Amino acid sequence: MRRGAGRPRVAAFLLIGQWIMASQARRFPPWLRKRIPPESQVQRVRELLARLQLHTVCQSAHCPNLCECFARGTATFMILGNVCTRNCGFCAVEDGTPGPLDPEEPARVAEAVASLGVKHVVVTSVTRDDLPDGGSGHFAATISAIRAACAASVEVLTPDFQGRWDCVERVLAARPDVFNHNVETVPRLYPRVRPQARYERSLALLGRVARVPGPPRAGERSGDGRGEAVTKSGLMVGLGESHDEVAEVMKDLREVGCQALTVGQYLSPSGEHLPVERFVTPEEFDTYRDEAEAMGFAAVAAGPFVRSSYRADALLGGLSPSVRS
Ligand code: SF4
Secondary structure: OOOOOOOOOOOOEEEHHHHHOOOOOOOOOHHHEEEOOOHHHHHHHHHHHHHOOOEEHHHHOOOOOHHHHHHOOOOEEEEOOOOEOOOOOOOOOOEOOOOOOOOOHHHHHHHHHHHHOOOEEEEEEOOOOOOOOOOHHHHHHHHHHHHHHOOOEEEEEOOOHHHOHHHHHHHHOOOOOEEEOOOEOOHHHHHHHOOOOOHHHHHHHHHHHHHOOOOOOOOOOOOOOOOOOEEEEEEEEOOOOOHHHHHHHHHHHHHOOOOEEEEEEOOOOOOOOOOOOOOOOHHHHHHHHHHHHHHOOOEEEEEOOOOOOOOHHHHHHOOOHHHHO
């Protein structure tokens, strides 16, 4: 008899705190328990990524939803390499001097998306302040390659491109369905959490994207305001922000026209990253969601395990047809 056979198949409950923050002597609340699927269900995505030599933010950022998302046959692709030119205090992605761009990467991402058969895909990247176009051309090439390979809708989760509008325009010209850029936290905490970013710059970028209609789709008239990408942003809570500060950020995002929002619990990837200041309760997340919906966001996901790409297909599916078209 095989060793282990006869044991309950899934007795696997993962207490996130025991592996993400092993170095921090802190007990995690019960709502941060997560049931994980068996490795056999996760393997298909892992093998595909390894074969195509692709990076995902799921793996690089130690996302707590990895097993769940991979078992559902989805992942968030991280393009432009796996080394970032910035060193945000919350992020597990390696920082340093990135290598040269891989011109074949867009085609391999497209092959993976087609192979997974997903209806919606999220593509993000490390920040590449070293590249003259910030990596925007590579984003556009990846969107185009996915479009040519399959019918999946495409969501891009971009860096701030240092506020350069020509870079954003290059991405928009490839017609992403969703343009996602995270503000990540409240402005007071930027120096600690995102020292090389600026809140106002991220907000302005989202506002400008929200105001610009894309080129007309088939059957549309130019300039009728349709065809623009859905704008989306997200923030982490539990970093020391107050409820009022989060509400103020949500208000700012609505004022610039942002349509979809995610709010999730920050979990420290290691003892060398920013510590968790507080575990936000599920009830507080419900309050954030209610407040955001009352402000007019067309789609909101708020919860302890929500990440900007978590079940992004469902969030997009929840948008009304007039917002999506
Ligand atoms: S939530 Fe996003 S980053 Fe995390 S595992 Fe799922 S797809 Fe990957």
